[in-house]
Amino acid sequence: xxxxxxxxxxxxxxxxxxxxxxxxxxxxxxxxxxxxxxxxxxxxxxxxxxxxxxxxxxxxxxxxxxxxxxxxxxxxxxxxxxxxxxxxxxxxxxxxxxxxxxxxxxxxxx
Amino acid sequence: xxxxxxxxxxxxxxxxxxxxxxxxxxxxxxxxxxxxxxxxxxxxxxxxxxxxxxxxxxxxxxxxxxxxxxxxxxxxxxxxxxxxxxxxxxxxxxxxxxxxxxxxxxxxxxxxx
Numbered sequence: 001x002x003x004x005x006x007x008x009x010x011x012x013x014x015x016x017x018x019x020x021x022x023x024x025x026x027x028x029x030x031x032x033x034x035x036x037x038x039x040x041x042x043x044x045x046x047x048x049x050x051x052x053x054x055x056x057x058x059x060x061x062x063x064x065x066x067x068x069x070x071x072x073x074x075x076x077x078x079x080x081x082x083x084x085x086x087x088x089x090x091x092x093x094x095x096x097x098x099x100x101x102x103x104x105x106x107x108x109x110x
Numbered sequence: 111x112x113x114x115x116x117x118x119x120x121x122x123x124x125x126x127x128x129x130x131x132x133x134x135x136x137x138x139x140x141x142x143x144x145x146x147x148x149x150x151x152x153x154x155x156x157x158x159x160x161x162x163x164x165x166x167x168x169x170x171x172x173x174x175x176x177x178x179x180x181x182x183x184x185x186x187x188x189x190x191x192x193x194x195x196x197x198x199x200x201x202x203x204x205x206x207x208x209x210x211x212x213x214x215x216x217x218x219x220x221x222x223x
Contacts, residue, residue, distance in 0.1 A: 031209055032209035034211050044200075046213070049211055051209070088152075088153070090212075092208070092209045096204070097143070098211075098212055100152050100153040102150065102151065103152060
C-alpha cells in the first residue's frame with residue numbers, strides 16, 4: 001500500500017515567520033516527491049519537486065528529502081498571507097501515478 | 111505553460127442521469143488522470159490513461175467509466191449519477207516520463223440532486 005501522510009493541521013504562523021510542513025511516506029520505492037499548493041475552491045498547483053536526498057531551494061521555498069527516514073518537508077520562509085492555502089504532498093514510485101496526502105492547511109496571520 | 115481545460119466549472123445533475131465530464135490538454139502529454147476530491151479524504155484516483163484507447167482503474171472506479179479516443183481528450187462518464195458522486199472532479203495530465211509532476215485543470219464541482 002502506497003501511502004503519504006501529512007499532519008492535517010491547521011497550522012497557523014505569523015506573517016514573516018517560517019512555516020514548516022511535513023510529510024512521511026510508506027513505500028521505500030518512492031523516488032520523486034512533489035508539493036502542491038491549493039487555494040480554497042481552486043485546483044492544486046505545483047510549487048516544488050525533489051528527487052534527491054537533501055535540500056532544494058526555490059525562492060522562499062525549500063523542499064527537504066530524507067529517504068532513510070522516509071520524510072519530506074517544505075519550508076516557507078518569510079511567510080505571507082498569500083501563502084495561506086492547503087499544501088499537498090505527493091510521491092511517485094516511478095510509475096505514472098502520484099500518491100497524495102490529504103493536505104495540511106496553512107494560515108498566515110497578518 | 112501546460113493548459114488542462116475542463117469543460118464545466120459547475121454542474122448540477124439529477125440522480126440517474128448519465129453525466130459526461132470532458133478534459134482537454136494542449137501539451138501532447140501521454141498520461142491523463144481523473145481524480146475526485148472530498149473534504150478529509152484528499153485526492154482519490156478514479157481512472158488514468160497512458161495512451162489513446164488505454165485505461166487503468168484507480169482506487170475508486172466503481173460507478174465511473176472513461177474514454178480516450180484522442181490523445182488530448184479524456185472523458186469521465188458517470189453511467190447513472192448518484193448523490194454520493196457529488197464532489198469536486200479534477201482532471202490532470204503528465205508527460206510519459208516516469209515520476210513526472212501532474213498538471214491539473216480547474217476542476218468541475220458536480221452536484222447530484
